[in-house]
Amino acid sequence: MKPVARLRRRAVAAPGLWPAHLPPLLARLYAARGATVIEQAQPKLAHLLPPDLLSGLDPATRLLADAIQRNRHIVVVGDFDCDGATACAVGVRGLRMLGARRVSHAVPNRIVHGYGLSPALVDELAALKPDLLVTVDHGIACHAGIRAAKARGWQVLVTDHHLPGDTLPPADAIVDPNLPGDGFPSKSLAGVGVMFYVLLALRRRMREAGVFTGPGPDLAVLLDLVAVGTVADLVALDTNNRALVSAGLRRLRAGQGCPGLRALIEVSGRSEKCLTAADIGFAIGPRLNAAGRLEDMAVGIECLLTDDAAHAREIAFTLNEINGARRAVQQQMTDDAERALAGVGFATDVLPVSVCLYDPEWHPGVVGLVASKIKERLHRPVIAFAPAEPGATSLRGSARSIPGFHIRDALAAVAARAPDLIDRFGGHAMAAGLTLRIDALQAFRRAFSDHAQSVLTPELLQADVVSDGELAPEEFTRRIADALRDGGPWGQGFPEPQFDGEFEVVDWRVVGTKHLRYEFAVGRARVNAIEFGGWTGAPPPSRVRIAYRLEPDDYRGGDAVQLVVCHRESA
DSSP states (O other): OOOOOEEEEOOOOOOOBOOTTSOHHHHHHHHHTTOOBHHHHSOOGGGOOOGGGSTTHHHHHHHHHHHHHTTOOEEEEOOSSHHHHHHHHHHHHHHHHTTOSOEEEEOOOTTTTOSSSOHHHHHHHGGGOOSEEEEESOOTTOHHHHHHHHHTTOEEEEEOOSOOOSSOOOOSEEEOTTSTTOOOSOTTOOHHHHHHHHHHHHHHHHHHTTSOSSSOSOGGGGHHHHHHHHHHTTOOOOHHHHHHHHHHHHHHHTTOSOHHHHHHHHHTTOOGGGOOHHHIIIIIHHHHHHHHHHSOHHHHHHHHHOOOHHHHHHHHHHHHHHHHHHHHHHHHHHHHHHHHHHHTTTTSSOOOSOEEEEOTTSOTTTHHHHHHHHHHHHOSOEEEEEESSTTOSEEEEEEEOOTTOOHHHHHHHHHHHOTTTEEEEEEOSSEEEEEEEGGGHHHHHHHHHHHHHHHOOTTTTSOEEEEOOOOOGGGOSHHHHHHHHHTOOOBTTBOOOOEEEEEEEEEEEEETTTEEEEEEEETTEEEEEEETTOOOSSOOOSEEEEEEEEEEOTTTOTTOEEEEEEEEEEO
């Protein structure tokens, strides 16, 4: 069963102070998302929050500056998702730009090492003989691994953005905007954003020390990577993050991205010149993530670090093939989940408040995608589990949540009530990960369900399709569609514009096996529309009410536009 979605309109906010050239529609959309001036709606790099507000930067940059001056071996330790891979590439490239001559990188293998800087990974890193480890996009929960590194005499700098636990790891320095008492206003920096800020502060320290006679290296060349990691990690695109992403998108659109990202854009069939945050989220990010899910993220990081365009294309082609395999595994696992839900009565009219799924044949690298798919279908918090490795008694779970239910805090509440259930956990409001023993699964299911029932209200469990209202017939133009596409970046916390209206269905046909192509009447004109996955075997009614996005139709070219149907109901 899928809960009936409610179509509602976003509240119209009071207009702000906007430049005369801004289309009134964009001004209305920006205001509805909380922006009141153009600097908030379309922030530039000049509007970035200063690094001074981020705690931990002084000891962190002192460690790095000392390591560079003394030619010590710095090892940047990445993570096996897109944010971790781009953060690793930013760290390696940025440190080399700032004069580090001995910089290496490493990344855990999901199956072999588990998450983050684990003792098993530390044992493997010993062969590199590091002097300083720099974790990116992880570390705040890696107590055992950091203790193991310190026992070997290595220094450890943690750069992370995940929420800390009750105690902090014994690192030499920690930079994380979510540390208790940290004064950085933007708590939504991705891991790659944190690393970029560390480099900004390090450049300033070195400049003040007289290492650079001028301003120092132009770190803005790294913003293509910052944009990709920020969008792919689904952090909120607040004003600060939109400034970072906008600058990175400008570089990518101008053909100034690193060879690896340019190759990934090419192999995914996207256009550099009109690349959007959605293209990153649906095409570039998944191809990088696929390496960490099914293979080894070292392949993805190699793609981001190479300066050889031909080599980058070879790796991008490999990542594209891995992503194809990932899609097949994901579809099989999602089908398994759907059958399991139907088998336990989820096809009835009554849905539970939360869902925990497990299959001994599932791949641990793909459970997050399954959880996301089922969460979208049911509008419930979902956790999907798989064996940590074939035959293991330890399970790895990936959780996805709905607005109003902080999933990381929910896991913390369960752990507080039953300390023996969860081995380790971490994450954010909307996504988290955890490990537990297979014999604890049933007790965890009950405890998680009990907590969800105590927190979730009927209103929170109502799936909403949020619209920005109607478009006037004269607004269905290429000029407006281009303005909407270029008015972003849109994404988490700053949602892409979506409109609603009633339309007469002039014509329709099935495309492929499950998509619907329409022709709608808009005044005296006709507008094409596509509803992906919209074919259910029954013809659509002659008149429909839909929620949709207005997009340029680049396939047809010229002044053509199309509607992408996100929700449909009878008028």
